[in-house]
Amino acid sequence: MQYxxxxxxxxxxxxxxxxxxAELPDPAAVAWRFQCGPYESDEDYHVCWERFVGNVExxxxxxxxxxFPWYDFDGGGGERYLTELSSRFTSLEAVFLGDVEDDExxxxxxxxxxxxxxxxxxPGLRELAVRGGEGLDFPVTGHRELRVLxxxxxxxxxxxxxxxxxxxxxxxxxxxLWLGDDEYGGGTTVExxxxxxxxxxxxxxxxxxxxxxxxxxEIAAAFASAPVVAQLTSLSLSMGTLSxxxxxxxxxxxxxxxxxxxDLSHHFLSRDMMLRLWTTLExxxxxxxxxxxxxxxxxxxxxxxxxxxxxxxxxx
Numbered sequence: 001m002q003y004x005x006x007x008x009x010x011x012x013x014x015x016x017x018x019x020x021x022a023e024l025p026d027p028a029a030v031a032w033r034f035q036c037g038p039y040e041s042d043e044d045y046h047v048c049w050e051r052f053v054g055n056v057e058x059x060x061x062x063x064x065x066x067x068f069p070w071y072d073f074d075g076g077g078g079e080r081y082l083t084e085l086s087s088r089f090t091s092l093e094a095v096f097l098g099d100v101e102d103d104e105x106x107x108x109x110x111x112x113x114x115x116x117x118x119x120x121x122x123p124g125l126r127e128l129a130v131r132g133g134e135g136l137d138f139p140v141t142g143h144r145e146l147r148v149l150x151x152x153x154x155x156x157x158x159x160x161x162x163x164x165x166x167x168x169x170x171x172x173x174x175x176x177l178w179l180g181d182d183e184y185g186g187g188t189t190v191e192x193x194x195x196x197x198x199x200x201x202x203x204x205x206x207x208x209x210x211x212x213x214x215x216x217x218e219i220a221a222a223f224a225s226a227p228v229v230a231q232l233t234s235l236s237l238s239m240g241t242l243s244x245x246x247x248x249x250x251x252x253x254x255x256x257x258x259x260x261x262x263d264l265s266h267h268f269l270s271r272d273m274m275l276r277l278w279t280t281l282e283x284x285x286x287x288x289x290x291x292x293x294x295x296x297x298x299x300x301x302x303x304x305x306x307x308x309x310x311x312x313x314x315x316x
Contacts, residue, residue, distance in 0.1 A: 001100065001101055001102050001107055001131065001152075002101055002102075003033070003035075003067070003099055003101055004031075004033075004065065004096060004099055004129075006031070007031040007063055007065055007094060007096055007127075007129070008031055008062065008063040008093060008094035008126075008127050010029070010030050010031040010062065010063050011030055011031065012030070012031045012033045012065055013025060013030035013031065013032060013033060014033045014034075014035055015032060015033065015034055015035075015048060015052055017036070017043040017048065018043055019051070021055040021056075024055070024056060026060075027056050027057050027058070027060035027061045028060045028061070028062050028091070030063075031062075031063035031064070031065055031094065031096075032052070032056075032061060032063065032064050032065065033064075033065035033067060033099065034048065034049065034052075034064070034065065034066050034067060034070060035067035035068055035099070036048055036068065036069060045069055045070065049081060053085060053088075058085060058088040058089050058090075059088060059089075059090050059091060060091055061089060061091060061092060062091055062092065062093050062094065063092070063093060063094040063095070063096075063127075064082060064089075064092065064094075064095050064096070065095075065096040065099045066078045066079070066081075066082075066095070066096065066097055066098070066099065067098070067099040067100055067104075068100050068101075068104045068105070071097060071098035071099075071100055071105075071110050071111065071112075071131070071132060076097070076098070076110070076111040076112035076113040076132065076134075076135055076136070077111075077113045078097065078098075079095065079097055079113070079115070079118040080117075080118075082095065082118065082121075082122070083117055083118050083121045083122075086121040086122060089122070092122055092124070092125065093124065093125065093126045093127065094125070094126060094127035094128070094129075094148075095118075095122075095125065095127075095128055095129070096128075096129040096130075096131075097112065097128075097129070097130050097131070098110045098112065098130060098131035098132045099129075099131060100131060100132070106154070106316050107131065107132055107152065107153065107154040107314060107316070108132075108134070108154040108155055108180075108184040108185065108315065108316050109132075109134070110131055110132025110133075110134070111132060111134045111135050112130060112132050112133060112134065112135050112136035113135050113136070113137070114135075114136075114137040115128075115130075115136070115137065115138055115139070116137070116138075116139040116141075119139060119143050119146075120139075123143070123144065123145060124145055125143065125145060125146055126145055126146060126147045126148065126171075127146070127147060127148040127149075128146060128148070128149050128150070129148075129150045129151075129152070130150070130151045130152065130153075131152045131153075132152075132153060133151070133153030133154070133155055133156040133157055133160065133180065133185055133186075134155070134157070134185055135157075136151070136153075136156065136157055136160045137157070137159065137160050137163060138160055138163045138164045138167060139163065139167065140163050140166050140167050140168070141167070141168060142167035142168035142169045142170075142201065143167075143169060144170060144171060145171050146169055146171060146172055147171055147172060147173050147174065148172075148173065148174045148175075149164070149169070149172060149174070149175050149176070150174070150175075150176040151164070151176065151177050151178060152176075152178050152314070153177075153178045153179070153180045153185075153186075153212075153314075154178075154180045154181060154184045154185075154186075154212075154312075154314050154315045154316060155180035155181055155182070155183070155184030155185030155186040155187075155315065156177065156178065156179050156180050156185070156186055156188060157185055157186075157187075158186070158187045158188050158189070158192055161177060161179060161188040161192055161193065162188070162192040162193075164177065164196075165192060165193045165194070165195045165196035165197075166195040166196075166200070166201065167201060168201040169201060169202050169205075170201070170202070170203060170204065171204055172202050172204060172205055173204050173205060173206050173207065174205075174206065174207040175196075175202070175205060175207070175208050175209065176207075176208075176209035176211065176236070177209065177210055177211065178211050178212035178239065178314060179210065179211070179212055179213040179214075179240075180212055180213075180312065180314065180315060181214055181311075181312050181315040182214065183315070184315050184316060186213075186214070188213070189215070189218075190215070190218050190219060190222045193210065193219075193222070196208075196210075196228065197222055197223070197226035197227070197228055198226070198227050198228065199226075199227045199228035199230075199231060202228075203231075205228065205231060205232065206231070206232060206233045206234070207232065207233065207234045207235075207236075208228065208232055208234075208235055208236070209235075209236035209237075209238070209263070210223075210236075210237060211236055211237065211238050211239040211240060212238075212239035212240055212312045212313055212314050213239075213240040213241070213312065214240065214241050214310075214311075214312055215240075215241070216237060216240030216241045216242040216246055217241065217242060217243055217245045217246035217249070218246075219237060219240070219246070220237055220242060220246030220247065220249050220250050221245075221246060221249035221253075223235065223237065223250065223253070224249045224250055224252065224253025224254060225253055225254060229254060229256070230254075230258070232259060233258075233259060233260045233261075234259060234260055234261035234262075234263070235256075235259055235261070235262055235263070236261075236262075236263035236264075237262075237263070237264055238263045238264055238265040238266055238267075238289070238313075239265065239266045239312060239313035239314065240266070240267075240312055240313070241268060241308070241310035241311065241312060242264055242267040242268060242269065243267075243268045243269065243308075243310065244269055244270050244273045247264070247267075247269055247273050247276075247277060248273070251276065251277070251280060256281060256286060257281065257284035257285070257286060259281075259286050260285070260286065260287065261286070261287045261288075261289065262277075262281060262286055262287070262288050262289070263289040264277070264288065264289060264290055265289050265290065265291040265292045266291075266292040266294065266313040267290065267292065267293060267294070268293075268294055268295070268296060268310045269290065269293065271293075274290050274293070277290065278290070292313075294310075294311075296308060296309030296310055
């Protein structure tokens, strides 16, 4: 995990410690990133926040990125700082919750919370990115204006995934879910994703990623006949445990030639299957990403008593 350098089409600007107001940029020109280090010489994050809200025209701020320590191993809820000032953040369009690097916290320990109050407070929000899944929940009632939703997790709670799948998001164009490993809080099944696969509640969805799953073959098989595929221009089943069985299901299922991109990166496909995917889909104009071919880990078979040695890209 690394800090984002750009968000919502804006350069990420980390609020410098002890900064004078004259040193700060135009409120609408950057994505304001808040990150306070763990050392005694660093500015206290409460002080940093108060200085920001006291000196910046919040009515012009378009994007905010909350990092450490707003989101660390002690839990989430940092979005409440924004919610409490929603009457002033009148132009806020995009928020990233949990922009935390590996040396600050493992993704499996980044806590989140129920996002219902936050989404209700910002009806005009267009983009939401979330890193970490522990404690995360999402309102089934959804959100009217959200265009982009991205959840990066080493273990997305099953209930949260099901709620996102069922949520009414009529404006949503891009959705990306990292489901993660069962041992780190995951466990989402194909059945939990049924409304999403059926294309319910998200009529404008064009890019869909259901990624980083230990049951990627089952998910691929479900997409082989899922109604939502017909409305997509790109599909990502990357980062998971995809094998030849899942790829075979995709090739034998409904046509995928209308897609511009099929991303299967980080996979466990044979070279013969990789060649079949390329020769079947690329002549039809579909870009097929097959980066990150991996071999099964024999230690998983021997010590974890798994039925295969495949693993997701992001877990701990």
